Each structure stands twice: as C-alpha cells, then as structure tokens.
Amino acid sequence: MRILFSACPMYGHVNPILPLVLAARDAGHDVVVATGADMAAHLSGRGIATWAAGPTHREAGGGPDTNWLEYFATTARARAADLVPRALDWKPDLVVSEDTELAGPVAAAVTGARQVVHGIGIMPPIHLWAALGPVLDAMFARFDTGADHRAATYLELCPAGVGSPAGAPAAERIWRDTLPLRPVAGTPSPGERLPAAVRALPFDRTIHITLGTVFHGNRNVLHTAIAALSTLPVNVVATVGPGVDPAGFGRQPSHVLLAPYVPHTLLLPRCAAVVSQGGAGIMFGAFAHALPHLVLPQGGDQFTNAEAVELAGAGLALHPAEVTGAAVTAHVTRLLDDPAFTTAAASIRARLAAMPDAATVLRTITA
Incomplete structure (x- = not known):
C-alpha cells in the first residue's frame, strides 16, 4: 500500500507521527512524508523518504509571536500547491495528516485516497x-474537489481522563470517529547517545527543563527557571533549543548541564521531574515515565495542556506573569516532596500502556 503522511514543518508536529510512519515502513508499505525541507534530515536519518512541500518553518515566519491559525492556513495553501501534483502522480492509497495540517486532506480528496487524521496532542477544541474549516473548504474549491474532513478517522493520543475534549459530547468534537493510539515519548535517531556529562552529574535525582523548539527563544523564562533549579540539591539538565549556544547562559555549577538538545527517550528514564513549556511531546513524555511536571506555558496549545496536567493531578503550572525564581523553586520542591503527583502520573502511564501501539493501529487503518 502507498501511504502518504503530511505534517507542518515543526518537530512537535512531525515527531508524533513518526511511530506510525516507522511502523508502516517496517510492515513493507511504500511510505513518504511530506513536510518542510527543514525536516528532511530529521527524517532521512531514520531511512524515511520525504517530499519537500511548502515553506520551511523559518520561511513561514514561525516563532514565539506567531499567529498560529494564520500560520496553519498560509502554510497549508503553499504546501498543497506542491503536494497535490505529486500526489496525483504517485496515487496514494491512504493519506495520514496531523491534525493542524490541511494540505493532506486536499491530496486525499483529489486522489480518492482514504484519509486519516493523526492527533499530535489533545484534540483541538x-x-x-x-x-480552519473555511480555509480547507476554499482549498477544496481551488482544486475542484471536496470532502467531509470531520468524517475522517482520528487517531487520538490522549488516554481517558486527560484533556477535556475526550469527555465532551460527540457534537462538540471536531472528529467523531476516533481510534486510540499510544503516544511514544520520543524516537531517537540511530546511534543517538546521552552526553557523557549526564552520567557524571553528582546528585541522585535529576530535573529536566526545556522550552521546546518553538518557544526556546524566551530566554528570560529559561534563565529564571535554570537559576532557580540550580539552588536545589538535584541535577539539572536543560535543553536550550536549536541554534542557541549554551555558553550564553553563563557559567553553571557542576550539577547543571546545558545542551541544545538531548533525546527524551534516553533522558527521561533518569529524571525525577520535568519543567517545560507544556508542548504535547514533553507532556506525553512525562506521563509515559510517571514524572511530575511543572508546566510554564508560553503559547499555542500549551495553556490547554497545562490545565490538563493540573486537572489530572500530575503536575502544577505557572503562567507567564507568575514565573519567578521563588515560584519555580517552591513548585518543583512540592512536586518532588508530595508523592500524590507521581501517583497520578503513574496512573496515566498505566492508561497509556493499555492503548494500542502504532503497529496495531496500522493494521486497523490499512485493513
């Protein structure tokens, strides 16, 4: 079977679909991923064929101050212009697009392929x-086609009890036909290793802090949190994001390690708690390892994720105006000292483990 995947050109949108992409490739299907050219190396290093479609994240003007609805609409129009002709030539049997990516549904409609929508976090409200509906309708009209996008099968990553949409009536959800799919806490590239300096850190407990790969430019927040955590008797591993020199944060004590990137799959099993911006990837990563989580939401869906973490009892949140060194220290200390947070996170981990994996879901959607 020919399976076309499509995603916006951001790690937080490409990484959630990777387990299904790899499962499809390993099952012998002909697989290609359409996204920005800036994601090509990230995918090709795993042996995945890619099509450069639409602008890169930088070309699209992505950043902390981005109007995300406009971003998704604008990039989808450009991506469709590249994607539809190639899809017509390739003739996919199945198109799987992540839930903010609107060119994939057009390619599915034009080619007559079955369409599946892959969640990347909590289902959007x-x-x-x-x-976004009128944007997609206009794209359908441009290519003289049409479909009921909301009738597509939606692969839902959130386990029961996480995120309010999961309990909402069907009429209040974008997609009504859903299949659960277990999220994976990172898919390291072949040969990836933890920095040796991680293993040399002195304390028994380690805290990971990150602002992800979109909002990592908010250096004041990251600097405040790192400085606060450095006062605690714990190791601190901070990822400062792509293109950022860790030396710019100044000299750090021996129990604090800064790096542009560390693979979560290898780091989180060593951690006692997580401090993050609350992107879906790190939220699911913390859940998967039963880690209490302090969320410092910066934008996009992160405020929704922060609320979900708090409501689940698996962590705490500080909104932008509340982020001070004293608040970060107090909240992380509470997460480490109160076992109720770890217990709640462990409950979610058990629910995640009970969800079907990518190989199982692949057999269902390709049947």
Whole structure:
C-alpha cells in the first residue's frame, strides 16, 4: 500500500507521527512524508523518504509571536500547491495528516485516497474549526474537489481522563470517529547517545527543563527557571533549543548541564521531574515515565495542556506573569516532596500502556 503522511514543518508536529510512519515502513508499505525541507534530515536519518512541500518553518515566519491559525492556513495553501501534483502522480492509497495540517486532506480528496487524521496532542477544541474549516473548504474549491474532513478517522493520543475534549459530547468534537493510539515519548535517531556529562552529574535525582523548539527563544523564562533549579540539591539538565549556544547562559555549577538538545527517550528514564513549556511531546513524555511536571506555558496549545496536567493531578503550572525564581523553586520542591503527583502520573502511564501501539493501529487503518 502507498501511504502518504503530511505534517507542518515543526518537530512537535512531525515527531508524533513518526511511530506510525516507522511502523508502516517496517510492515513493507511504500511510505513518504511530506513536510518542510527543514525536516528532511530529521527524517532521512531514520531511512524515511520525504517530499519537500511548502515553506520551511523559518520561511513561514514561525516563532514565539506567531499567529498560529494564520500560520496553519498560509502554510497549508503553499504546501498543497506542491503536494497535490505529486500526489496525483504517485496515487496514494491512504493519506495520514496531523491534525493542524490541511494540505493532506486536499491530496486525499483529489486522489480518492482514504484519509486519516493523526492527533499530535489533545484534540483541538471545536471552536478552532470555525477558523480552519473555511480555509480547507476554499482549498477544496481551488482544486475542484471536496470532502467531509470531520468524517475522517482520528487517531487520538490522549488516554481517558486527560484533556477535556475526550469527555465532551460527540457534537462538540471536531472528529467523531476516533481510534486510540499510544503516544511514544520520543524516537531517537540511530546511534543517538546521552552526553557523557549526564552520567557524571553528582546528585541522585535529576530535573529536566526545556522550552521546546518553538518557544526556546524566551530566554528570560529559561534563565529564571535554570537559576532557580540550580539552588536545589538535584541535577539539572536543560535543553536550550536549536541554534542557541549554551555558553550564553553563563557559567553553571557542576550539577547543571546545558545542551541544545538531548533525546527524551534516553533522558527521561533518569529524571525525577520535568519543567517545560507544556508542548504535547514533553507532556506525553512525562506521563509515559510517571514524572511530575511543572508546566510554564508560553503559547499555542500549551495553556490547554497545562490545565490538563493540573486537572489530572500530575503536575502544577505557572503562567507567564507568575514565573519567578521563588515560584519555580517552591513548585518543583512540592512536586518532588508530595508523592500524590507521581501517583497520578503513574496512573496515566498505566492508561497509556493499555492503548494500542502504532503497529496495531496500522493494521486497523490499512485493513
């Protein structure tokens, strides 16, 4: 079977679909991923064929101050212009697009392929469709086609009890036909290793802090949190993000390690807690390892994720105006000292483990 995957050109949108991409490739299907050219190396290093479609994240003007609805609409139009002709030539049997990517549904409609929508976090709220639905309808009209995007099968990464949409009536959800799919806490590239300096850190407990790969430019927040955590008797491993020199944060004590990137799959099993911006990837990573989580939401869906973490009892949140060194120290100390947070996170980990994996879901959607 020919399976076309499509995703916006950001790690947080490409990484969630990787387990299904790899499962499809390993099952012998002909697989290609369409996304920005800036994601090509990230995928080709895993032996995945890619099509450069639409702008890169930088070309699209992505950043902390981005109007994300406009970003998704603008990039989808450009991506469709590249993607539809190639899809017509390739003739996929199945198109799988992540839930903010709108060119994939057009390619599916034009080619007559079955369409599946892959979640990347908590299902977006229904009011988002009021903004993106007309954009997709206009794209359908441009290519003289059409489909009911909301009738597609949606692969849902959130386990029961996490995120309010999971308990909402069907009429209040964008997609009604859903299949659960266990999220994976990172897919390291072949040969990836933890820095040797991680193993040399002095304390028994380690805290990981990150602001991800989109909001990592908010250096004041990251600097405040790192400085606060450095006062605690724990190891601190901070990832400062792509293109950022760790030396710019100044000299650090021996129990604090800064790096542009560390693979979560290898780091999180060593951690006692996580401090992050609350992107879906790190949220699921913390859940998968039963780690209490302090969320410092910066934008996009991170405020929704922060609320979900708090409501699940698996962590705490500090909104931008609340982030001070004293608040970070107090909240992380509470997460480490109160076992109720770890217990709640462990409950979610058990629910994640009970969800079907990518290979199982692949057999269902290709049947």
